[in-house]
Amino acid sequence: MEPLKKHHGIVYPLNRSNVDTDQIIPKQFLKRIERTGFGQFLFYNWRFNDDGSLKENFSLNDPKYNDASILVGGENFGCGSSREHAPWAIQDYGFKVVIAPSFADIFYNNCFKNGILPIQLPNSAVEKLMEKAEAEIYGLSVDLEKQVVYGRELEVNFDIQPYHKEMLLNGWDEIAVTLTHEDKIDQYENNTKGVKTLGIS
Amino acid sequence: MSQPKTIIEKVWDQHVVHEEEGKPNLLYIDLHLIHEVTSPQAFEGLRLSGRKVRRPDLTYATMDHNVPTIHRNVIKDQISKKQMETLKENCEEFGISLADINHPDQGIVHVIGPELGLTQPGKTIVCGDSHTSTHGAFGALAFGIGTSEVEHVLATQSIWQAPPKTLQIHIDGKLGTGVTAKDLILAVIGRFGVRFGTGHVIEYTGEAIRNLSMEERMTICNMSIEAGARAGLISPDETTVEYLRGKRYVPEGEEFDKAAQQWLNLASDPGARYDMELEIHADEIEPQVTWGTNPSHCVPVSAQVPDPLNAESDDEKDSIERALEYMGLEANQTIQSIPIEHVFIGSCTNSRISDLRKAADIVKGGRVHEGIRALVVPGSQSVKQAAEKEGLDKIFIDAGFEWRDAGCSMCLAMNDDIVPPGERCASTSNRNFEGRQGNGARTHLVSPEMAAAAALEGRFVDVRKQMSTV
Numbered sequence: 001m002e003p004l005k006k007h008h009g010i011v012y013p014l015n016r017s018n019v020d021t022d023q024i025i026p027k028q029f030l031k032r033i034e035r036t037g038f039g040q041f042l043f044y045n046w047r048f049n050d051d052g053s054l055k056e057n058f059s060l061n062d063p064k065y066n067d068a069s070i071l072v073g074g075e076n077f078g079c080g081s082s083r084e085h086a087p088w089a090i091q092d093y094g095f096k097v098v099i100a101p102s103f104a105d106i107f108y109n110n111c112f113k114n115g116i117l118p119i120q121l122p123n124s125a126v127e128k129l130m131e132k133a134e135a136e137i138y139g140l141s142v143d144l145e146k147q148v149v150y151g152r153e154l155e156v157n158f159d160i161q162p163y164h165k166e167m168l169l170n171g172w173d174e175i176a177v178t179l180t181h182e183d184k185i186d187q188y189e190n191n192t193k194g195v196k197t198l199g200i201s
Numbered sequence: 202m203s204q205p206k207t208i209i210e211k212v213w214d215q216h217v218v219h220e221e222e223g224k225p226n227l228l229y230i231d232l233h234l235i236h237e238v239t240s241p242q243a244f245e246g247l248r249l250s251g252r253k254v255r256r257p258d259l260t261y262a263t264m265d266h267n268v269p270t271i272h273r274n275v276i277k278d279q280i281s282k283k284q285m286e287t288l289k290e291n292c293e294e295f296g297i298s299l300a301d302i303n304h305p306d307q308g309i310v311h312v313i314g315p316e317l318g319l320t321q322p323g324k325t326i327v328c329g330d331s332h333t334s335t336h337g338a339f340g341a342l343a344f345g346i347g348t349s350e351v352e353h354v355l356a357t358q359s360i361w362q363a364p365p366k367t368l369q370i371h372i373d374g375k376l377g378t379g380v381t382a383k384d385l386i387l388a389v390i391g392r393f394g395v396r397f398g399t400g401h402v403i404e405y406t407g408e409a410i411r412n413l414s415m416e417e418r419m420t421i422c423n424m425s426i427e428a429g430a431r432a433g434l435i436s437p438d439e440t441t442v443e444y445l446r447g448k449r450y451v452p453e454g455e456e457f458d459k460a461a462q463q464w465l466n467l468a469s470d471p472g473a474r475y476d477m478e479l480e481i482h483a484d485e486i487e488p489q490v491t492w493g494t495n496p497s498h499c500v501p502v503s504a505q506v507p508d509p510l511n512a513e514s515d516d517e518k519d520s521i522e523r524a525l526e527y528m529g530l531e532a533n534q535t536i537q538s539i540p541i542e543h544v545f546i547g548s549c550t551n552s553r554i555s556d557l558r559k560a561a562d563i564v565k566g567g568r569v570h571e572g573i574r575a576l577v578v579p580g581s582q583s584v585k586q587a588a589e590k591e592g593l594d595k596i597f598i599d600a601g602f603e604w605r606d607a608g609c610s611m612c613l614a615m616n617d618d619i620v621p622p623g624e625r626c627a628s629t630s631n632r633n634f635e636g637r638q639g640n641g642a643r644t645h646l647v648s649p650e651m652a653a654a655a656a657l658e659g660r661f662v663d664v665r666k667q668m669s670t671v
Contacts, residue, residue: 022636032284033242035348045635083239106345110350113350114349163225174353185227189358
C-alpha cells in the first residue's frame with residue numbers, strides 16, 4: 001500500500017446524508033474478480049443516464065470538479081453493504097481523502113486498507129467546506145502527521161486512532177504486521193479453552 | 202462476585218489474542234464464511250504474497266449473491282459465471298469446504314450457517330457481507346468485513362478490532378397478532394434512525410425478544426447493520442439450545458450438554474452496564490411499511506407518507522423530498538393507496554421456513570393480483586426442500602407465485618431477478634436504497650405476511666384485517 005502523509009487537492013462536495021455503498025458502486029459492477037478499474041463506475045446511477053450520457057444535474061459531472069481528489073460527504077457516509085468495491089471505486093476515480101461528519105464503521109475501516117484517509121470533522125467544519133467548494137474551486141491541504149486540514153480561511157484539527165495513522169503513514173501491509181504476532185495466535189489456538197473446531201473436514 | 206458483564210464483553214474477552222496500548226485488539230475468529238462476490242480479490246492477494254489459508258477447517262464457503270434462482274445450470278452472465286468458477290477454484294486450491302450451486306447445502310450464507318449448526322453461541326463469526334450480524338441471534342459476535350479483512354482472516358484467522366461500545370435495546374411487552382419480528386426491527390430503526398448504532402454492538406433484551414423463535418431473532422439481528430451497528434446479538438437461552446440440538450456441526454450427547462451449559466453462561470449478567478440504553482414497547486408496534494430510500498423511512502401500515510413540510514431539520518426535509526421524488530410518491534398519501542407491481546419473499550432477513558409458512562398462510566386459497574409478478578425465493582436448498590415436503594410450494598404456485606431455487610436474488614438483484622426502473626416492489630429484504638433491486642426500482646420493505654397480503658391485493662393492506670376474516 002502507498003503511504004499517505006500529506007495531500008493537497010481540490011474538494012468535491014457531495015451534500016447528502018447516508019450515502020450508502022450501493023450508491024457509491026451499484027451491484028452490477030461487483031462481479032469482477034479484480035481490485036482495479038472500478039473508478040469508472042463510481043456513483044454510476046447518479047452520474048449517468050440510462051443511455052450512458054452524463055446527468056447534468058449531478059454535481060460530480062461539473063467540470064469544476066474534474067481534478068478533485070478530496071471528497072466531502074454528509075453524515076453516515078458509506079453506510080450499508082460492506083463491499084470494499086466502494087473504496088476501490090473512490091480511490092480508482094482519484095480521491096485520496098474522504099471527509100464527513102460521521103462514517104459507517106465498515107466503510108471507515110475499509111478506507112485504511114486502501115490508502116484512503118477518512119477524516120471525521122465536526123458538522124460546522126464540514127458545512128463550511130461544502131459552502132466553499134460549491135462556490136469556487138477550493139483547494140485543501142491535509143497533513144496526517146500533524147492531524148490538520150487547512151485551506152483558505154479554514155484550519156481544523158482532526159482525531160484519528162494512532163494505529164490507523166501509523167498504517168497510512170507507513171503504507172503497511174497489515175497481514176505482515178499481524179504475522180509478527182503469529183506466536184500469540186499459535187498460543188491462543190493451543191490453549192484448548194479458546195479454540196473451537198468446527199468439525200468441518 | 203466480579204463485576205457483572207454483558208455477553209458482548211464476555212465473548213470479546215475470550216477472543217483477544219493480543220492487546221497493546223494505542224492499538225485495536227487482535228481478535229481470534231472462530232468461523233469465517235465466504236461467498237463468491239467479496240472473496241476473489243482476497244484469494245488473489247494471498248497468492249500474490251505466497252500466503253496460505255491458516256485454518257481452512259474454520260472456513261466455509263457457498264455461492265449465493267450471483268446464483269440464478271431458475272435454470273441453474275445455464276448461467277448466461279459470463280462474468281457471474283467466472284466469479285462462481287473462481288470461488289470453486291479458490292476453495293479447491295486452499296482446501297476450503299464449499300456448498301456450490303449444485304450442493305444440497307447451498308443457500309444464502311446467513312441462512313445455512315445456523316441451519317448447519319456452524320453458527321453457535323460465543324463464537325466470533327465474520328463474513329465479507331454486512332448482514333453477518335444475523336448470526337448474533339445465537340449470542341455469537343458476528344460482523345461484516347471488507348475484502349482486505351477477508352484476506353487478513355484467511356491468512357491469520359484473526360482481525361484487528363477496537364473494542365466496541367455496548368448498546369442495549371430493551372423491548373418489553375408482547376407483539377400483537379400479525380405483528381412480526383420484521384415490524385419490530387423496522388419500528389426500532391424508524392424510531393431511532395440509521396446511524397444510532399455506529400461504533401456499537403447491540404444486545405436486544407426484554408420480554409418481546411425472549412418470546413421470539415430463533416428464526417425471528419435472526420430477522421432482528423440481521424438488520425442491526427441498518428441501524429449502523431457493528432453487530433447485534435441476543436443472549437442464548439433454552440430457545441437457542443433447543444434450536445441447535447441435533448444440528449450437523451453441533452456436538453452430540455454429553456458434549457452437547459456441556460456446550461449448552463457454556464452457552465447459557467454467556468448470557469449477560471444481571472446488572473451489567475451498557476454504554477447506551479434504549480427502550481421500545483412491543484405492544485405499540487403495528488405492521489410497518491417503508492416509503493423511502495433508507496430503512497428508517499418507515500411508518501405503520503395505517504399511516505401516511507410523511508410531508509417534508511413537517512420535517513424537523515433542513516437535512517431531514519431534503520432527505521424526505523429526495524426520497525419521495527425517487528419513490529414516485531406524494532406527501533400525505535396513505536400507505537394503503539400505494540399500488541405495487543412486484544412482490545419478493547426472500548433474502549437473509551426473511552426466507553426461512555417459518556417465514557414461508559407464515560406467508561403461505563396468508564396466500565392459501567388466494568390469487569396473486571392481476572399484473573403482479575410475485576417471487577418466493579427460499580433462503581437455502583434445504584429450506585426449499587422442507588417447504589416442498591409441507592406442500593408450501595403448491596400453495597404459492599397455485600396462487601400464481603413463482604417458486605425458485607435458493608439465493609440472494611431480488612434483494613440486491615445481482616442475478617436476473619431484477620425490478621425494472623420505476624416499478625414498485627413489496628419486499629421482505631433489508632434495504633430500500635435507491636437502485637437496490639434494480640436501477641430505478643422502488644422498494645418497500647415489509648414482513649413476509651404483509652408482502653403476501655400485498656401480492657393478493659395489489660397494494661399494501663393491513664394484514665391483521667385479513668387474518669381476522671380467516
